[in-house]
Amino acid sequence: MSLQSLAATIEARKGADPESSWTAKLLAKGPEKAAQKFGEEAIEAIVEAIKGDRARLISEAADTLYHLLVMCAARDVTLGDIEAELERREGRSGLDEKAARS
């Protein structure tokens, strides 16, 4: 599934019956709960990256991306908004950006 399709599914779950969908249930609990779940999943991905278990890392990375999109949706930030920010940064080396900050 592409990130675009996943983001569209999450968007469609806004206002859906929390009994019918995990996403709707999480969104109904508010942005703080979505942020907490994202943090938990990110830590699980970090643990797998450190351990070096490739299959577990793929699984936890997928959970993390899903929960990142839910957390952003809870604050009405869309994948399009994030892509626009990434596009703005395109072509500028991270090293140049860091140097410009100091």
Ligand SMILES: N=c1c2ncn([C@@H]3O[C@H](COP(=O)(O)OP(=O)(O)OP(=O)(O)O)[C@@H](O)[C@H]3O)c2ncn1[C@@H]1O[C@H](COP(=O)(O)O)[C@@H](O)[C@H]1O
């Ligand atoms: N990608 C995901 C996805 N990744 C993880 N999860 C769910 O996220 C939950 C997190 O798991 P945890 O074990 O951390 O949660 P838990 O222990 O059950 O909950 P807590 O008690 O800790 O709060 C699990 O229930 C997973 O099923 C996801 N749920 C949904 N999706 C996608 O979203 C679509 C819509 O799902 P629904 O909204 O459920 O229809 C699905 O078709 C998928 O494509």
